[in-house]
Amino acid sequence: MKRTKTTEIIVERDEFYVVQHSAAPVALWCEACGGETQFAYPIAAALATQTPARTLFRQAEAGLIHFTETPEGLLLFCLKSLGQRNEPLVAAEGGQEP
Numbered sequence: 001m002k003r004t005k006t007t008e009i010i011v012e013r014d015e016f017y018v019v020q021h022s023a024a025p026v027a028l029w030c031e032a033c034g035g036e037t038q039f040a041y042p043i044a045a046a047l048a049t050q051t052p053a054r055t056l057f058r059q060a061e062a063g064l065i066h067f068t069e070t071p072e073g074l075l076l077f078c079l080k081s082l083g084q085r086n087e088p089l090v091a092a093e094g095g096q097e098p
């Protein structure tokens with residue numbers, strides 16, 4: 001009688017991708033401002049203004065804040081227009097510390 005031996009090999013593979021952009025603002029030409037201004041990625045703009053990114057997207061769609069898109073389709077917000085909204089831009093440095 002022929003015996004068959006079965007070996008089961010389980011391969012687990014985890015892939016982890018980190019897509020990160022610099023939080024530093026980028027100097028770009030803003031058509032709406034008519035000059036070169038600083039642009040920030042949504043997460044950086046949201047943190048700087050303490051405004052949910054979703055709100056910033058809505059405000060951009062409504063034309064309240066200026067934005068541009070990279071060739072890859074990433075959105076950048078004009079910091080100058082963000083500073084002209086009702087809520088003041090929160091300074092990145094010199095925050096209130098006890």
Ligand SMILES: [Zn+2]
Binds near residue numbers: 030033037
């Ligand atoms: Zn602008």
